[in-house]
Amino acid sequence: MSRYTHAALLGLLLVSCRKESSAAKDDASPPNGRFDAPFANIAAPKNEAVPSPCTTTNPAKTFTPVGESGNGTLALLRWHRTNGRQTLAIAADEDENALQVVDVDSRMPLGTTKLAGKPTRILATDDGRIVVSLGDTHALEILEPVPDSGFPLKRRCLVETPAEPMGLAMTKDQKTLLVTTRWEPTLSIYDVATMKSQHTLSLPRDPTTVLASSDGDRAFVMHAAGGIMSVVDLKGSPDKPKEPAVQSKVITTNQFTNRSFGMPMAPQLDIMVPPSTAPRKKMRRAPAVKHERIGSQGFVLARSEKNIFAPVVMVEPKPPLGSSSGYGSAEASAPAVVGEVATIDEKTGAIQIKQAGVSVGPKDCFLPRAASYDETKDELYVACMGIDSLVVYDGKQKHPHDYEKRRIAVPGGPTGLVIDPDKRQAVVFSSFAGAMTFISLGVATPRSSVRNVSESTTKRVSKKKEEATEQQDVVSIVLPDRKGLPAEITLGRTLFHASGRRKVAIDGRVCASCHPDGRDDGLTWQTQEGPRQTPILLGRLSKDTAPFGWLGDKNTLPSHFKRTIERLAGTGLKDSERDAIFAYVNSLSAPKTSKTTNAIAVTRGKEIFESTETGCSSCHLGDATTDGARHDVKSAQEFEVDHRFETPSLRFLARSAPYFHDGRYGTLLDMVQGCDGKMGTTKHLPETDKASLVAYLETL
Secondary structure: OOOEOOHHHHHHHHHHHHHHHHHHHHOOOOOOOOOOOOOOOOOOOOOOOOOOOOOOOOOOOOEEEEOOOOOOOEEEEEEEEOOEEEEEEEEEEOOOOEEEEEEOOOOEEEEEEEOOOOEEEEEEOOOOOEEEEEOOOOEEEEEEEOOOOOOOEEEEEEEEOOOOEEEEEEOOOOOEEEEEEOOOOEEEEEEOOOOOEEEEEEOOOOEEEEEEOOOOOEEEEEEOOOOEEEEEEOOOOOOOOOOOEEEEEEOEEEEEEEOOOOOEOOOOOEEEOOOOOOOOOEEEOOOEEEEEEEEEOOOOOEEOOOOEEEEEEEEOOOOOOOOOOEOEOOOOOOOOEEEEEEEEOOOOOOEEOOOOOOOOOOOOOOOEEEEEEEOOOOEEEEEEOOOOEEEEEEOOOOOHHHOEEEEEEOOOOEEEEEEEOOOOEEEEEEOOOOEEEEEEOOOOOOHHHOOOHHHOOHHHHHHHHHHHHHHOOEEEEEOOOOOOOOHHHHHHHHHHOOOOOOOOEOOOOOHHHHOHHHOOOOOEEEEOOEEEEOOOOOOOOOHHHOOEOOOOOEOOHHHHHHHHHHHOEOOOOOHHHHHHHHHHHHHOOOOOOOOOOOHHHHHHHHHHHHOOOOOHHHOEOOOOOEOOOEEOOOOOOOOOOOOOEEOOOOOOHHHOOOEOOOOOEOOHHHHHHHOEOOOOEOOOOOHHHHHHHHHHHOOO
């Protein structure tokens, strides 16, 4: 069947959708009509006898969730009607600041409901309410379908959160809502019935997806930067049973590789040859080199009955010295990026990753953005941005990534994926293309069709994937009445995420590989010039932040961008494509912050920053503007040719750890305590002044 509906059909749909959209405006406001006032209806009245405005008006469960939501930008609801059941697909459309509703059975768009902000994730509760995290402001929005008509959606209330809510999950008993916030890194815990806040826990930077364990005792959180996974004990410790506790770990693996042949091997260097008629001799083999990979792109979690799966990308930012020509390894036998699917033990939080990951080349899933598990066929579906495909893995295998079964092409930018187990259908929302895709799952696949990708060449694997895709029953529709983004920004966003095309890097990496959402990966990469920490791009591409690069030897952004592509051995981009990427990054804005700072401490910190005693402001002239000069702060390694580094912008400093060109400082306090006069003088400050200076830096 065709992947897209015909224009004639869409023309008919437009008329219907406009009527529904008009009806939506009448029911768009909450009961108190105060959506124009931020958080006017957040808190439940002090009189507990009066219900919270967030509680459900659907006690009979006319609408119930289908499959797992909260993991992406799509939720499915089953509408239990007197004359049968109907399924609604509800997509969080970031470009339109709205929810798009589609009748899954007829594949007809029903209309649009505008939101109070930009949606990042969506979750359906057990009683049919819709929870949407609004990333550009500190809020969740709660909505409900209208029992009589299903659509339009009725906007119920706003719930305040720390800045940039993202991941959503519920415990199995449906009583607790878990929310990760990325800009202010926290895990917030809410009562589902009233949406009242119960706890807020600090987390390492950039938490994205969250998933509760099957018994509800733990929460697993993936982080977009630093290769981190956090395990939260929701019951707390024995001495503090009601205080949740957090443990964070880096997803990492060590791999020993024979550099001559790329064969995995044990770490020993010397072996003994069995004796014959000759005397026993000691022989040497090619030296084994230690390769440490770190998990990146932590945006996804999915669950089966037995396991939790974490599709990630294992990167090697620090290969052995001398083997790097760009960022990471230049050796084909030890690629800098390898797709992977980690499995997590629910009981212990242990992470299982294959020591020597199998690379399927530049077309691997380097930007996983949603996932869902099909229990019937034991298959893990992963929505991969960049290659715009669903990659299907064999979930029964110990290392699913090595057992890829097929790929299914979908429209650009897949960010939402839910499997309907009853109707044997997967539904995908592609946010870049504004399209919904419906994929029939069919019956269980015979075991003989599963193959290990390590046994096939990339060419043969790709051919089999194409054949499998052609056999799928796949239908896509483009949602009507979307304004979308300006053409240049749309192109830039596509190119920023277009992994696998070799334009930016020969190994398939792309801008979003190191700069997810225009930010940074929290890693320090080995280059020919020395170790270089990935800088954040958000808010740092304007002229007042020039020159560019840690060495500050490129006065213009195009010249710096060209050198980056040369380092990565990319084939290059047209000037118009390059400029479109710049336009996209410059269009990104930081979320609003909800954090109340200690005004006294911030004021004192600013005084310290601007004082001649510390010397901070002699080079850093503000949050973004610098002196544009290069300085030797005695931080370069001996082998580095140039020991002078450009003064970096401080904009969004608190969101871009670690610090210094080589990432030597893990926190701002570490940096303040380490400055002994070679770059400012703050090490001598009293502890209270150090804390005040950090408080000020966190506001930049």
